[in-house]
Amino acid sequence: MDPDAALLAVAEAARADAYAPYSRFQVGAALLCEDGTVQRGCNVENASYPAGICAERTAIAAAIAGGRRRFRAIAVAGPDGIAITPCGICRQVLSEFSADGRLRVIARDADGVIRATTIGALLPGAFGPDALRQA
Numbered sequence: 001m002d003p004d005a006a007l008l009a010v011a012e013a014a015r016a017d018a019y020a021p022y023s024r025f026q027v028g029a030a031l032l033c034e035d036g037t038v039q040r041g042c043n044v045e046n047a048s049y050p051a052g053i054c055a056e057r058t059a060i061a062a063a064i065a066g067g068r069r070r071f072r073a074i075a076v077a078g079p080d081g082i083a084i085t086p087c088g089i090c091r092q093v094l095s096e097f098s099a100d101g102r103l104r105v106i107a108r109d110a111d112g113v114i115r116a117t118t119i120g121a122l123l124p125g126a127f128g129p130d131a132l133r134q135a
């Protein structure tokens with residue numbers, strides 16, 4: 001199987017773990033780490049709505065907590081027929097761990113076609129760790 005399709009299949013499986021009783025919009029993520037491991041993520045909502053966290057960030061947090069900080073790609077999957085693209089907060093968080101902006105971001109478009117881009121294309125001119133080092 002094509003590597004993007006394989007990673008997306010993990011993201012699609014991860015949707016089943018989503019805790020999304022409020023939006024009923026289940027999202028799964030699969031984060032390919034530089035060591036070849038794949039960390040799953042899913043959205044985790046909360047009765048206090050703003051406390052909810054997206055699938056992309058649960059995957060990042062779990063990977064970091066597991067000692068992995070270098071990532072190659074992330075695949076994200078939502079309900080069939082709906083194009084998913086990481087929200088602004090997730091773009092910022094993903095960008096923190098992709099100094100060169102080359103982290104690959106994979107998802108299906110509304111027609112189900114697999115599309116890949118980079119975090120640098122999704123968040124050009126990102127504010128990053130370098131800015132704080134210069135202060």
Ligand SMILES: O=c1ccn([C@H]2C[C@H](O)[C@@H](CO)O2)c(=O)[nH]1
Binds near residue numbers: 025045055056086
């Ligand atoms: O890329 C996305 C977009 C949305 N969501 C979640 C947040 C919320 O729980 C629900 C509806 O926005 O979907 C994600 O996890 N990732």
Ligand SMILES: [Zn+2]
Binds near residue numbers: 086
């Ligand atoms: Zn998000």
